Amino acid sequence: MTRRIIISLLLGITITTLPVVMIRTAQANESGIDAGKRLYQVYCVQCHGVGGDGYGINVADMEVLPKDHTDTREMQSRTDKDLFKAIKHGGKAIDKSVLMPNWDGNLSDQQIESLVRYLRTVCCEKKTK
DSSP states (O other): OHHHHHHHHHHHHHHHHHHHHHHHHHHHHSOHHHHHHHHHHHHTHHHHOTTSSSOOTTGGGOSSOOOOTTOHHHHHTSOHHHHHHHHHHOGGGGTSOTTSOOOTTTOOHHHHHHHHHHHHHHHHOOOOO
16 A cells, blocks of 8 residues: 555656656757747847847837847957846946846846857858858
């Protein structure tokens, strides 16, 4: 009887925790660029636009246009450290627009690093047709 209860409990724990473990494993295996793209779609497109061109839905209410992340020359002039700092501490941290909020309360350093890696693909890896 006791053995059945223990086995039932173990099976119950396994069945209820397995999906969580599988999701976390999938997220951990997700490349930094894929994670960055997903984060960009959640946190950045409202201002920077779906394509990263700086024309998101919030632009109509902004005095200063958001950074065009597709501008290779401009983005190459920024170091990864600059981009990380701007995302983490906001635009004012790198002497840019105060309209760029700081995301340190929402994003971990690892997530910000993923965003920086994704930004490098937006600006610098042009698709060939």
